[in-house]
Amino acid sequence: MLGALLTAGCFAALHILSANGQIVVAHFMAQNAFSYSQSDWENDINTAKATGIDGFALNIALPDYEVDRVATAFVAAENANFKLFFSFDMSRSWQQSDIVSLVATHASSSAMLTYNGGVLVSTFAGQDNGNDFWAAIKTSLANQGIKVTFAPAFVSFRDPNQANNLLSSFPSIDGFFNWWSWPNDVNALLTTDTDIAYRNAAHSRGGPYIMSVSPWQFKDIDPNNAWVEQSDTLWNYRWLQAIQDVKPDIVEIVTWNDYAESHYIGPINPNVDLGSAAPNYVNGFPHDAWRTIAQHYISWYKTGKAPTVANDVVVFWYRRAHPKSVSCSGGWVPRMSDFPADAVFAVSLLSSPATISLDIGSTHAQFNAGVGATLGSVNFPSEDSQIPFIQIIRNGQTIKSGFGSVFVTRSCSWYNFNPFVGIIQ
Template sequence: MFALTLLALAIAGAHTLSANAQIVVAHFMAQNAFSYSQNDWTNDINTAKATGIDGFALNIALADYEVDRVATAFVAAENANFKLFFSFDMSRSWAQSDIVSLVATHASSPAMLTYNGGVLVSTFEGEANGDAFWAAIRTSLANEGIKITFAPAFISFRDPSQANTLLSSFPSIDGFFNWWSWPNDVDTLLTTDTDIAYKNAAHTRGGPYIMSVSPWQFKDIDANDAWVELGDTLWNYRWLQAIQDVKPDIIEIVTWNDYAESHYIGDINPNVDLGTAAPNYVNGFPHAAWRIIAQYYISWYKTGTAPTITNDVVVFWYRAHPKAVSCSGGWAPRMASFPADAVFAMSLLGTPATISLDIGSTHAQFNAGVGATIGSVNFPVEDSQIPFIQIIRNGQTVKSGFGSVFVTQSCSWYNFNPFVGVIQ
């Protein structure tokens, strides 16, 4: 884990969850676990726990090899006092019997996350299956003595005005997972309108309301799957929305390991098959330092108080080329004009300091107070430049460092996936 020491970080015992606990999970793509051994699961679980994450929502797409890998995950989670639950990926075809079988197989595991006395079950999509499909699954499991708490991500329900329609259309649901944690193809910041409307709706059924928090969204795997959302400061303000405004029952980080969509916060596992396109924008672009920010905000969410910082750090992120550059490979993403050509830096400080940002001939600085402060410096006009970041206090540089990726005026692949680094 990074050398960020937080006092009053009340997460060490958070894995024994009470009914009223503030729960944080991360969306885990089980499809990417083909090569996973139990040791891989254990490493990811231990890294997640060190960040303050209580469990993984296992996005499972097919009843194939993923079933075996999930069984291994439960063994690792039981050994680590970590929680798991299923998020059925309904963009694929699922038989009711396969869903029932998977839930029933692991329902009694001490690693299974429960909510309101029921095994928590979620989805990605699934509204097209209709309420009768899900009601039958609930009944089948009940016949086996298994109560579930069903909180799906029915992604067509995004407009706040549809919250009551969700309830009337799906009597079988208990709560709701709002998947949408990025602006909706617009050049404006994400609001909490959807969160508040669906939280209120979910609470009429007993909940939980699960709010997604995500650092980024970029994909470039073919001409039809090439887009980027406005995410420059998302990893900061979305956490604040959760903590200060929405106060959801569960926060779900999207994602731990969806590399192709660039919102992974887990380490890049070199044994995972990324396909042919994604390696061009994933390899060499770690996001591990984003977990430092997650750790800070998770502690705040769980304790209700911003944690005390005893080790100053600056987490920074930036893309490898300006948005207007034409690349020789890949596909120009939709919404490419939205992100700013800039290096973003977020300080976590125990005492105030000046944060100095330089890249090429471009300089910026900002006064950072105690806790979290964010600033940026624009890309330079020069080619092949790398950022230099300093923490300055009383006129003296106390910490400094460079990025590890150069910002260039040419590119071999359209890459709007940021490099994430840290000065610590």
């Protein structure tokens, strides 16, 4: 539900998402919008809305062409009743005046996301700028009649025991965005310890607590930027952590379009310049079907009730390029490359119980799936050049079935731990 919020001074009517505070946004790399026209923004916004996403957090790296592109984004978002807010990428150098100017320019837009009566402003990093830097920005905007709700992702704050230090070091913050949505270089599932500690800290300031939810993490663009985190089942259990354990004010999907780090859930825009390395593991690796899982869990998060499934589907993903032990002719061996399992993973979304059958080569697995979402997997076979075959079987009858679109092979021209994502529907 959208409601109007009136504030003082020249800061006129703003619009907020006011239901139960359960807001879902996706992190959008504005750097990748160089070639964007308004129709590109419209396509992304409409696709996101159909998934249940309420807005984009615009990761803006420099006050350059991105300023013009996000101006177009605000026009498209206003027309679509969609929300936007700025997430300043502080790994780059920002002047206070540029941040103030950009926020002020769009503060009164009906597309601007507000929280607790203030324009929501976030970051990636920025802790090294110190509290005075951020306090001065808030003061400058307040002098223009613009209240800010500041919820940064100060990425050095990951240790749960440092949550109180965050509060004492940064009196200027109102909430917090926990960027860390992957295990910390360990072959283990991600816990919610960091989420709980920083959620409590954020709520002591009025919030919001923004929890990141991500499907994957892999990068291979140069020797210093080559890694893969343990992400095999992350897209399933991280959503459950948000819904059942953490209950954040805002879920931020990381990301919509950061192609180089392999955690995009948006369509791959062919006009985006991916550089020289990333195309080797991005092109031909769609993640669109992950949005089907997101749609299910977004509905659950917003309503507090697992949604009724009307159409039986199986969403599956696997590293199509090669098993992890294979040596490739290009790219760099990623750190933690021994963590991911050589397997096909699948989440069924069913209207009634069924058996999910997973085959690839001589390897077979099956699992009994109940109503709603159920996770299963099948290991890669010993044979080369094999492709998954997936079936939904109910009462002894195959209801739906299908193959993956690509083969798992033992030859590769680039180290690729980015999964192919498909769907049986």
